[in-house]
Amino acid sequence: DQQVKQNSPSLSVQEGRISILNCDYTNSMFDYFLWYKKYPAEGPTFLISISSIKDKNEDGRFTVFLNKSAKHLSLHIVPSQPGDSAVYFCASYNDYKLSFGAGTTVTVRA
């Protein structure tokens, strides 16, 4: 029973354009959301987070948007760069647990 769902397994985008990754969650009690980035043969690394009391958080080229009524969050990467090619995991935090989505593989084309 996945509480966090990433319905797009892959995304291909041209360098310089915007990448938009989507994530849906089921539990309205989740109070913190995070995005992790994973390169091949490495562990996931923390990218950006957002508290449920906010609807937007920005860090350089990365912005996360939270729509609580829709139980939806998204990650925007602008502009996309070749080094952004990786797997991105959405995660929700409740109590002590991080629940991850299945991941979206982003490929940035030159």
Place this chain on the structure above:
Amino acid sequence: DAGVIQSPRHEVTEMGQEVTLRCKPISGHNSLFWYRQTMMRGLELLIYFNNNVPIDDSGMPEDRFSAKMPNASFSTLKIQPSEPRDSAVYFCASSRLPGGEKLFFGSGTQLSVL
């Protein structure tokens, strides 16, 4: 800071054999997590330790799986006997916070059970 260290990086074994995965968390971190990554289910939490004590092992799939944390700098995940469906990447992660929302992951162990 060396980060979370996992060993081995790759493990190939035959069905029925015992497999032991090892993890050294970041010094000073008091929360440790074991995750498993598969194509179908993504990253699943197997077990969570806080101050060396197992707090939640509800994600451990079967009695064949066991985990220990004898001290603050070492943890093991054991599978006995191993089965082909256990093939996956196993990650260890640690955090300084009690809740552990910002986890630091190791590089993982790629397990293949033939």
